[in-house]
Amino acid sequence: MLIVGVPREIKDHENRVALTPRSVASLVASGIKVSVERGAGAKSGFSDAEYVSAGAQVAGDAGELYSRADLVVKVKEIQVGKGEHAHISQRHVIFGYNHFESSRELTNAAVRSGATFISFEKVIDGNGQTPLLMPMSRIAGTLAGVWSGFFHNYAFRHDRSLRMKAGADQVKTKFIEDFELIAEGKIDGALASGLSLHDRQAIIFGGGTAGEMAARVCHALGAKLTIVEKRDSRRKYLHELGLGRCSVVASADYDAIKGASAIIGATYDKEKADRMIDETTLKNASEVRKKVIIDISIDQGGNFPFVDSTGRYAPESMGTIMSPAQIDYFGNVFVRVPNMPSIVPRYASMALSNAITDYVRAIATSQARPELVRATSIAKGKVLDEAVARAHSHAKAF
Numbered sequence: 001m002l003i004v005g006v007p008r009e010i011k012d013h014e015n016r017v018a019l020t021p022r023s024v025a026s027l028v029a030s031g032i033k034v035s036v037e038r039g040a041g042a043k044s045g046f047s048d049a050e051y052v053s054a055g056a057q058v059a060g061d062a063g064e065l066y067s068r069a070d071l072v073v074k075v076k077e078i079q080v081g082k083g084e085h086a087h088i089s090q091r092h093v094i095f096g097y098n099h100f101e102s103s104r105e106l107t108n109a110a111v112r113s114g115a116t117f118i119s120f121e122k123v124i125d126g127n128g129q130t131p132l133l134m135p136m137s138r139i140a141g142t143l144a145g146v147w148s149g150f151f152h153n154y155a156f157r158h159d160r161s162l163r164m165k166a167g168a169d170q171v172k173t174k175f176i177e178d179f180e181l182i183a184e185g186k187i188d189g190a191l192a193s194g195l196s197l198h199d200r201q202a203i204i205f206g207g208g209t210a211g212e213m214a215a216r217v218c219h220a221l222g223a224k225l226t227i228v229e230k231r232d233s234r235r236k237y238l239h240e241l242g243l244g245r246c247s248v249v250a251s252a253d254y255d256a257i258k259g260a261s262a263i264i265g266a267t268y269d270k271e272k273a274d275r276m277i278d279e280t281t282l283k284n285a286s287e288v289r290k291k292v293i294i295d296i297s298i299d300q301g302g303n304f305p306f307v308d309s310t311g312r313y314a315p316e317s318m319g320t321i322m323s324p325a326q327i328d329y330f331g332n333v334f335v336r337v338p339n340m341p342s343i344v345p346r347y348a349s350m351a352l353s354n355a356i357t358d359y360v361r362a363i364a365t366s367q368a369r370p371e372l373v374r375a376t377s378i379a380k381g382k383v384l385d386e387a388v389a390r391a392h393s394h395a396k397a398f
Contacts, residue, residue: 002093002364003033005069007062008040010084011076013320015043015345018073018096020353021054027357028055032364037065044349049260062087071095071364075352076339080109090114090380093363095356097121099375101272101391107383111394114381117239122375122385123359132359134209135351141210141266141340142183144294146219146288148176148202148262149195149290151325151333157294162310171195179344183213187220198222203252203260205276205303206267207231207238210296214264219243223262228252228276232268247365252276253354258285266296273297279313284331293328306334 003025006019017040019027024034024146032054033393038048048058059065066072071265080103088094092115100107101119110117119277154168171194175182178191187195202218206212207229215227215238225234229235238248257263257277267274277285280307286290293304298318307329310313318336319326320344328334341348354384362369383394 001366002070003035003068004360004364005065005072006034006040006056006066007046007058007072007074007324008037008061008170009043009075009251010079010082011110011339012261013322013342014052014076014339015342016075016349016352017041017044017046017320018075018086018356020052021056022045022050022222023351023353023360024051024056025054027364029224029359030361030365032361033057035059035065035068037062037189041349044171044345046346046349059333066092068117071360073356073360077103077106078109085109085113087288088113088115092116095120095363098389100385102299107378107388107392107394110378111381111383115378116376116380117384118363118372118375119377120375122377123371124374125371132352132355135355136341136348137209137266138183138213139344139348139351140296141213142179142217143340143343144210144264144266144296144335145221145369147224147294147324147335148214148218148264148292149197149221150175151335152197153195155292155325155333157290157327157331157333160327160342162333166225167194176344180347182217183347184201185216186219186346187217191368192221194201195221197262198226200224200257200261201259202262202264203228203256204264204266205252205274206265206297207234207248208266211264212238212241214266214296215243215246218264219246226252226260226320228267229330231342235390247311254281254285257281257289259287260285260291262294263304264291264294264296268297268300273300273303275305276303279306279307282332283330286332290331290333292333292335296340298336298355299338302336304334310334 034057036051071093094117098119155164202223203226205228228249383389
């Protein structure tokens with residue numbers, strides 16, 4: 001039986017923890033030993049004492065944690081630039097959001113370690129769903145809807161920079177405190193008044209989990225909606241939601257983009273986000289109406305081009321959960337944040353932990369789970385995932 005380790009996340013602005021004390025207690029009750037790095041849950045509101053009460057041992061630092069653990073369960077990919085890969089050896093199994101396609105350096109470090117990497121984002125269940133992505137997609141979609149209203153009402157442009165109106169901090173605090181209620185569709189009048197999209201047009205590219213949640217929030221805030229979704233079956237499902245003043249279409253025309261006050265990108269495949277609007281279209285549409293643009297799919301490359309305030313195409317330019325918005329060259333408010341759920345870390349950690357606990361138990365006790373086999377991206381120095389091999393010209397092991 002493998003010993004489970006939960007490290008403290010060291011990626012910038014990552015506030016989540018992979019396993020909560022409740023999940024640790026469940027694993028310990030199954031006879032699994034769990035070690036948690038000191039302070040791993042602090043940013044999510046979980047103390048070391050809670051983990052000890054749940055039956056975990058507390059490791060003093062990352063070195064101690066990795067030396068104890070066989071199965072390392074973490075949120076984000078190993079941080080090569082911060083030396084996290086140096087703790088990993090051939091005996092380790094790493095279970096987390098790996099996104100190897102996005103980084104050759106990360107992939108090469110993982111291959112050199114000789115360890116096995118199982119990717120949350122690659123777990124696909126018997127229904128074709130991604131159960132470890134969906135909880136975070138729900139959160140990201142909900143936040144995208146909230147941010148659309150928030151920045152529409154409280155952001156303004158001054159000398160090509162972004163300024164916030166009085167009262168913005170109070171509204172932000174309120175929607176973070178009430179996030180669980182918002183995610184359940186309970187947006188009260190006081191909160192909604194500060195985020196209103198009344199009679200504004202919102203376009204959402206992608207009608208999956210994230211797009212659906214964004215649509216529900218924008219609808220609650222009073223927006224007129226267009227959801228762009230390629231899949232016939234998903235369009236039928238979205239129609240049946242019965243959201244008022246909502247069109248569900250296979251593609252968006254220029255007039256819809258031109259008239260939109262808010263645009264949300266939430267569409268991607270397993271490898272790379274689709275480019276939904278080109279630079280010329282964005283430029284022309286922005287001359288008619290400035291927009292709030294939320295690009296949920298930024299981890300996969302993003303749905304929209306970002307041209308910074310100097311006129312330079314800048315796909316590497318990101319916001320953070322502390323300062324998410326930027327002004328682009330065309331005067332739009334742009335939100336491109338790769339770890340959106342970290343703005344609500346306790347809620348997000350609980351949602352993630354609940355989703356992964358049974359999979360952690362299966363790996364730790366060597367249970368055969370076909371979806372985990374399929375989600376193994378790299379094993380013992382060999383790339384098993386075709387998309388990763390193609391992205392970085394690695395030979396795929398068969």
